[in-house]
Amino acid sequence: MSPRRLTKVAVSATTLALLGSMAACGSDNTAGGSGGGEGGGTADVWALQDTTLNPIEEASIQRYNDGDGPGSVKLSTFGNDPYKQRLRTAINSPQAPDVFFNWGGGSLKEYVDAGKIEDLTPILDADPALRDAFLPSVLAGAEIDGKQYGLPMRGVQPVLMYGNKEVLTANGIDGMPATWDELLADVATLKAAGLTTPIALAGSQSWTELMWAEYLLDRVAGPEVFQAIRDGEGQGWNDPAVLEAMTMLKQLIDAGAFGTANDFSATEYDAGGTTQLLANGDAAFHLMGSWEFTNQKGTNPDFVSAGNLLYAPFPAVEGGAGDPSNLVGNVSNFYSVTSASPNKQAALEYVKTQLNNPDYVSELIAAGDVMPIAGAREQLAATEDGDYLTTVYDLTENASNFQLSWDQDLSADEATKMLTELSNLFLGVQTPEGFVAAMAG
Amino acid sequence: MAPVLTFFGVFAVLPMVLVVYLSFTDWDGFGFPSLSGGGNWSRALQDPEVGRSLVLTLVFMVLGWVVQTPIAMMIGVWAAGRQRNRAVLSSIFFLPVLLSTAAIALLWSAVLDGNFGLTQQLPFLDRFSFLGDQSLVIYTVAWVLTWQYVPFHTLLYQSAARGIPVSIYEAATIDGAGRYKQFFRITLPLLRYTLITSTVLMLVGSVTTFDTILLLTNGGPGTSTRIAPLYMYITGFGAFEFGYASAIAVILLVLGAGLSLAVTRLTGFRKMSSQQEGS
Numbered sequence: 001m002s003p004r005r006l007t008k009v010a011v012s013a014t015t016l017a018l019l020g021s022m023a024a025c026g027s028d029n030t031a032g033g034s035g036g037g038e039g040g041g042t043a044d045v046w047a048l049q050d051t052t053l054n055p056i057e058e059a060s061i062q063r064y065n066d067g068d069g070p071g072s073v074k075l076s077t078f079g080n081d082p083y084k085q086r087l088r089t090a091i092n093s094p095q096a097p098d099v100f101f102n103w104g105g106g107s108l109k110e111y112v113d114a115g116k117i118e119d120l121t122p123i124l125d126a127d128p129a130l131r132d133a134f135l136p137s138v139l140a141g142a143e144i145d146g147k148q149y150g151l152p153m154r155g156v157q158p159v160l161m162y163g164n165k166e167v168l169t170a171n172g173i174d175g176m177p178a179t180w181d182e183l184l185a186d187v188a189t190l191k192a193a194g195l196t197t198p199i200a201l202a203g204s205q206s207w208t209e210l211m212w213a214e215y216l217l218d219r220v221a222g223p224e225v226f227q228a229i230r231d232g233e234g235q236g237w238n239d240p241a242v243l244e245a246m247t248m249l250k251q252l253i254d255a256g257a258f259g260t261a262n263d264f265s266a267t268e269y270d271a272g273g274t275t276q277l278l279a280n281g282d283a284a285f286h287l288m289g290s291w292e293f294t295n296q297k298g299t300n301p302d303f304v305s306a307g308n309l310l311y312a313p314f315p316a317v318e319g320g321a322g323d324p325s326n327l328v329g330n331v332s333n334f335y336s337v338t339s340a341s342p343n344k345q346a347a348l349e350y351v352k353t354q355l356n357n358p359d360y361v362s363e364l365i366a367a368g369d370v371m372p373i374a375g376a377r378e379q380l381a382a383t384e385d386g387d388y389l390t391t392v393y394d395l396t397e398n399a400s401n402f403q404l405s406w407d408q409d410l411s412a413d414e415a416t417k418m419l420t421e422l423s424n425l426f427l428g429v430q431t432p433e434g435f436v437a438a439m440a441g
Numbered sequence: 442m443a444p445v446l447t448f449f450g451v452f453a454v455l456p457m458v459l460v461v462y463l464s465f466t467d468w469d470g471f472g473f474p475s476l477s478g479g480g481n482w483s484r485a486l487q488d489p490e491v492g493r494s495l496v497l498t499l500v501f502m503v504l505g506w507v508v509q510t511p512i513a514m515m516i517g518v519w520a521a522g523r524q525r526n527r528a529v530l531s532s533i534f535f536l537p538v539l540l541s542t543a544a545i546a547l548l549w550s551a552v553l554d555g556n557f558g559l560t561q562q563l564p565f566l567d568r569f570s571f572l573g574d575q576s577l578v579i580y581t582v583a584w585v586l587t588w589q590y591v592p593f594h595t596l597l598y599q600s601a602a603r604g605i606p607v608s609i610y611e612a613a614t615i616d617g618a619g620r621y622k623q624f625f626r627i628t629l630p631l632l633r634y635t636l637i638t639s640t641v642l643m644l645v646g647s648v649t650t651f652d653t654i655l656l657l658t659n660g661g662p663g664t665s666t667r668i669a670p671l672y673m674y675i676t677g678f679g680a681f682e683f684g685y686a687s688a689i690a691v692i693l694l695v696l697g698a699g700l701s702l703a704v705t706r707l708t709g710f711r712k713m714s715s716q717q718e719g720s
Contacts, residue, residue, distance in 0.1 A: 114472065262570035264573070265572075266578075282556075412680050413469075427663045
């Protein structure tokens with residue numbers, strides 16, 4: 001072979017290899033691409049990998065495929081961390097999902113603003129029974145500019161305050177604090193008794209710190225202040241209530257409620273750090289999402305079965321404008337339909353018929369999910385952890401407002417900045433005034 | 442040449458050109474990047490976090506070089522000996538090379554965990570919060586990086602030291618040169634090019650790699666260990682500001698290329714000639 005010819009071969013081989021790898025990237029999700037909009041295609045549903053949930057989702061898809069709805073549906077699952085990146089790149093491509101898992105709120109709004117998401121309002125208008133099937137405070141989590149862009153597909157996960165009953169009783173504290181002042185008093189009592197970290201905080205993951213800011217601002221001023229920040233209206237971060245809430249938070253930090261920065265700043269939640277601190281009695285309180293109960297039950301079953309794990313809503317702030325029934329947290333996860341889906345008929349029909357399917361709901365309840373389905377209370381009460389699950393259900397049903405976690409509700413760039421500034425506030429290298437200035441600037 | 446150039450063009454030059462182009466755009470991952478002029482660049486100049494993270498990158502770079510080079514060279518020269526016990530010990534010592542970054546980061550975060558880590562069970566060490574103390578954490582990370590990378594550089598020195606002809610040492614011994622004299626007069630000068638290679642790898646590595654830090658501290662506490670490449674990653678794949686992240690990437694690209702050019706130029710590496718007999 002002459003050198004020139006060899007070059008040609010090499011170049012074409014390279015090109016082929018590149019094309020091949022591109023095609024390979026796409027092949028795992030191209031399922032029903034050829035099906036067209038006639039309802040004959042296979043709609044691709046994207047969800048997170050989860051050993052408990054995936055079989056339930058598969059069963060739900062099987063039920064749809066066994067029925068006589070148009071087309072068919074298949075499930076693709078992805079790991080949590082790469083999911084958002086993958087979705088964002090795929091949504092522009094022919095490999096985009098037809099139905100996809102999301103957190104609602106501002107992160108979904110970015111997709112809505114880019115014109116990628118199908119408006120589900122007409123479906124709900126045509127079928128009021130479907131709208132009434134879900135709890136209103138949860139349905140609101142995927143409502144953007146008055147239109148519904150997703151339907152809840154799993155349980156609610158509000159943030160609650162957890163406590164260690166033994167530690168509290170040993171220090172003469174009777175139950176969980178109902179007000180902010182009671183919390184401050186409890187912290188002072190526990191500090192005086194020699195407990196270094198009255199409140200467990202997973203400071204290496206600043207979304208755990210965010211929960212404090214979310215609840216404090218809500219209790220001080222109600223949900224409207226954050227909604228204005230999110231929507232870019234009014235004074236935004238410059239609203240005096242933000243500074244007030246951050247100053248209250250600073251007082252709690254300075255009182256040593258979480259221990260010193262060296263204590264909490266490297267503590268993790270994912271690795272089970274704060275869960276263990278609470279169960280061991282190294283901390284008396286822990287603010288965390290409702291999944292904390294499942295985690296405690298998994299790692300410290302004796303602690304839970306002895307009734308030592310207390311739970312309560314976040315304390316009220318006396319004189320604050322916020323309704324103490326308000327919740328923050330992961331409202332739910334939602335399924336949304338992409339507007340460019342070639343299999344839209346199957347996608348819409350799946351979302352419409354399967355998410356409030358009694359089998360789907362009861363399987364998720366059995367897996368510990370508090371389903372935001374009207375009338376699920378009896379089913380929840382009948383389970384092993386009925387007391388806890390019905391408490392979460394009642395709190396959700398009675399909540400005047402259920403605010404999605406800020407880091408999910410703001411755009412990704414603002415959320416990233418906020419988490420950095422907040423973790424600096426907890427470390428004492430940022431002041432409440434500096435936080436406001438940095439976020440408003 | 443042409444196949445090499447094609448590969449170099451597609452996998453090295455093209456991405457660099459694209460990243461420079463992206464640094465002049467706004468792109469959140471949806472649709473197509475829109476040109477934003479010098480917006481990202483004026484922001485980068487004003488962003489205190491860029492300067493701070495670059496200084497931190499340099500701190501880790503210098504700290505890494507000063508600590509790792511002598512250790513790697515000493516162990517490498519020692520391991521170049523043909524004794525059996527040295528072979529066994531050095532193969533144990535090279536273990537970190539076999540571990541993935543994720544394994545190394547998880548291992549050390551378990552050992553150093555401020556609540557339940559191994560160090561909390563030990564006397565004296567239990568008073569430190571290795572990953573939680575904002576000043577101490579820099580040394581902790583430097584230590585883990587040393588543990589991770591020294592074995593690789595040791596390998597470089599070991600093979601280079603093995604390449605030094607025994608006859609030179611024999612002649613030196615006859616001339617009455619002792620061990621230390623032999624090291625400083627023979628081994629060290631002959632390892633000069635290996636030293637430069639290893640240095641360039643360390644310097645360029647410290648402006649591009651951040652995986653260990655991402656998994657060990659995620660740049661924390663706060664921003665105490667958020668080096669520039671990690672800031673680039675967080676901006677790109679956390680905040681989805683690909684344009685701004687590309688501007689930071691270009692700064693790192695220029696810094697890395699400049700450093701490796703400077704080192705090779707200052708040390709005369711380009712006029713490379715064999716210093717060994719018979720070649």
